[in-house]
Amino acid sequence: MRPPLVTDHQTRLFMKYRQNNSIEVAAAKASISRATAYRIDNEVRLPSQDKPPRGRRRPDPLEHIFDTEVVPRLKAAPGIRAVAVYDEMRRRHPELSTGIRRTLERRIRSWRAVHGEAQEVIFRQTHEPGRLGLSDFTDMGSLGVTIASQPLDHLLYHFRLVWSGFEHAHVILGGESFVALAEGLQNALWSLSGSPLYHRSDSLSAAFRNLDADAKADLTHRYEALCAHYRMTPTRNNKGVAHENGSIESSHGHLKNAIRDALLMRGTRDFGDLVSYRAFIDEIVSRRNAAHGKRIDAERPHLQALPDRRTTDFEEVIVTVSSTGGFVLRKVFYTVPSRLIGHRLRVRLFDERLDVFIGGTHLLTLPRGRARANGKHDQxxxxxxxIHSLRKKPMALLGLVYRDKLFPRAEYRRAFDVLVEQLPDKQACKIAVELLALAHDRGCERELAEELARVLDVGKLPDLAALRAVFGPDPNQLPTVHVQLASLNGYEALIGASYAGEAA
Known part of the structure; x- marks a missing residue:
C-alpha cells in the first residue's frame, strides 16, 4: 500500500519538535504516524523534493519548427512580438492548431530569458524633501468635458513635489508652450509658498517643435531665466523616456481618474463657463493635497523662499494693424478699434488672452484664438x-471672410440666414447690419438676441422700427438740453462777502 502523504509543513514541524523530543512525541505534535516519523527521520529532503519531474503528456507541437524556424527569426529581429511569430508559423504550417499560441509565447519568453538582449534597468531613487519638483502636461480630451454644451479641447498642466506629493493643476486651452509652463509653474510655486532646489520638465518637446535654431535657443534661455528667478536648477528628462518623469507620469493617471469619478458623481460633464470648470479642478486637487497634508507641511520648511514678485509668464510680439482693422498673429486674425489702423502695437501673449499696448499704455484685452486643427487660419x-464701417458698406457682410465670427450670438446668425433666404441680398445684409448696430448703440446684445429668437420662432422677420422702439429711444430724437451758466460776477460777490466777514 502507498504510504500516506506527508506535507512539507508537517515534515518541518516534526524536525523542529524532534530536536527536543522523542520520535513518538514529535510525531504526535506534527500529526503524523509513528511509522512515518521513523521513515522521514533519516530523510535529507522534503517530500516535495522527492517527487519525480512530470514528463510530457503529449507530443511537443513545436518540436520540428522552434529551433529551425522560430529561433532564427528571434535572433534576426529581437524586438518582434510573439503574436507576429505565431501568425507567421500558422501561415507556413496550416496544420498547426490555434491552441499553440500560449505554448509558443511561453517558449519564446523562456528563450529570451536565456538568450535575449539585455533590457534597460530602472534605478529607484531616494528623494529628499524640498529637492525636486516635476512639471508635465496631460491631454484631457478623453474626459469629454463641455463648456455651455461645446466640447472643450484642453490640456492640464500638472506640477508635483516628489517627496510630499503636493500637486497643482492648471487648465491649458492651447498646446504645450513656454507660456503655459511659465504660468502654471508660477501658480504652483506661489500656491506652495516656496520653490524646490531642482525643477524637471519633459524637454518642452512640443514647444520646440517647428522652431528654428535661434527660436530654440531663445526658448531655452527663457526657461533657464524662469528657473533662475526662483533659484531652481532646471533639468530635463531624455526625450521619449517617460519613466524618467515617472513620479508625475503615474500621478497623471491617478488625477485623471479622480476627475473622471468626480464628473460621474456630479452627474454631468457640462459646465456653464470656464471659470466654473477651473474651480471644479481646483477643488479636486485641494482634496488630494489634504490627504498628504502632514507630509506637505513637513516639506515646506525645506523649500526655498520665493522672490518678491513673479516673473514674466507671457510672450511679447510687435504687430502692425492693417487696413482690414486688425492684425494676424500665430495664424489668427484679431480685430481692434479702427483708430489703430497703421499703428504698431505691443502684444503680450498669455495662454488664454492677449494684452494689447501702444507704447506703455494698455489699450485692451482680447481672448486668445488658436489656429484650426487642419492648420488653417482662424479669427x-x-x-x-x-460696425461703424460695416454700416457704410452693408453688402460687404455677404462675402465677409470672418462673417461667421462676426455675429456675437447664434440668434444673429440665424436671423441673417432667414433674411438671406426670404429677401434680396442687399436688403438682407442691410437689416442684419442694422441689428448689430442696434445692439452696439443701445447696449442690448443679449436682450435683442432673445427678442430675435422669439420673432423667428413664430415665423416672422425682424422689424427694425419695432425693435428700435422696444430698445430705448433713438439718440437722434432725444431732446436737446440747454444749460444756462451762472454769471461769474455772482462768485466774485460771494468771495468779497466772505472776506468782509473775516475782517469783522
Whole structure:
C-alpha cells in the first residue's frame, strides 16, 4: 500500500519538535504516524523534493519548427512580438492548431530569458524633501468635458513635489508652450509658498517643435531665466523616456481618474463657463493635497523662499494693424478699434488672452484664438470694432471672410440666414447690419438676441422700427438740453462777502 502523504509543513514541524523530543512525541505534535516519523527521520529532503519531474503528456507541437524556424527569426529581429511569430508559423504550417499560441509565447519568453538582449534597468531613487519638483502636461480630451454644451479641447498642466506629493493643476486651452509652463509653474510655486532646489520638465518637446535654431535657443534661455528667478536648477528628462518623469507620469493617471469619478458623481460633464470648470479642478486637487497634508507641511520648511514678485509668464510680439482693422498673429486674425489702423502695437501673449499696448499704455484685452486643427487660419472678431464701417458698406457682410465670427450670438446668425433666404441680398445684409448696430448703440446684445429668437420662432422677420422702439429711444430724437451758466460776477460777490466777514 502507498504510504500516506506527508506535507512539507508537517515534515518541518516534526524536525523542529524532534530536536527536543522523542520520535513518538514529535510525531504526535506534527500529526503524523509513528511509522512515518521513523521513515522521514533519516530523510535529507522534503517530500516535495522527492517527487519525480512530470514528463510530457503529449507530443511537443513545436518540436520540428522552434529551433529551425522560430529561433532564427528571434535572433534576426529581437524586438518582434510573439503574436507576429505565431501568425507567421500558422501561415507556413496550416496544420498547426490555434491552441499553440500560449505554448509558443511561453517558449519564446523562456528563450529570451536565456538568450535575449539585455533590457534597460530602472534605478529607484531616494528623494529628499524640498529637492525636486516635476512639471508635465496631460491631454484631457478623453474626459469629454463641455463648456455651455461645446466640447472643450484642453490640456492640464500638472506640477508635483516628489517627496510630499503636493500637486497643482492648471487648465491649458492651447498646446504645450513656454507660456503655459511659465504660468502654471508660477501658480504652483506661489500656491506652495516656496520653490524646490531642482525643477524637471519633459524637454518642452512640443514647444520646440517647428522652431528654428535661434527660436530654440531663445526658448531655452527663457526657461533657464524662469528657473533662475526662483533659484531652481532646471533639468530635463531624455526625450521619449517617460519613466524618467515617472513620479508625475503615474500621478497623471491617478488625477485623471479622480476627475473622471468626480464628473460621474456630479452627474454631468457640462459646465456653464470656464471659470466654473477651473474651480471644479481646483477643488479636486485641494482634496488630494489634504490627504498628504502632514507630509506637505513637513516639506515646506525645506523649500526655498520665493522672490518678491513673479516673473514674466507671457510672450511679447510687435504687430502692425492693417487696413482690414486688425492684425494676424500665430495664424489668427484679431480685430481692434479702427483708430489703430497703421499703428504698431505691443502684444503680450498669455495662454488664454492677449494684452494689447501702444507704447506703455494698455489699450485692451482680447481672448486668445488658436489656429484650426487642419492648420488653417482662424479669427477673433468683435463686431463693436467694425460696425461703424460695416454700416457704410452693408453688402460687404455677404462675402465677409470672418462673417461667421462676426455675429456675437447664434440668434444673429440665424436671423441673417432667414433674411438671406426670404429677401434680396442687399436688403438682407442691410437689416442684419442694422441689428448689430442696434445692439452696439443701445447696449442690448443679449436682450435683442432673445427678442430675435422669439420673432423667428413664430415665423416672422425682424422689424427694425419695432425693435428700435422696444430698445430705448433713438439718440437722434432725444431732446436737446440747454444749460444756462451762472454769471461769474455772482462768485466774485460771494468771495468779497466772505472776506468782509473775516475782517469783522
Amino acid at each position: 477673433v472678431v468683435n463686431y463693436h470694432h467694425v
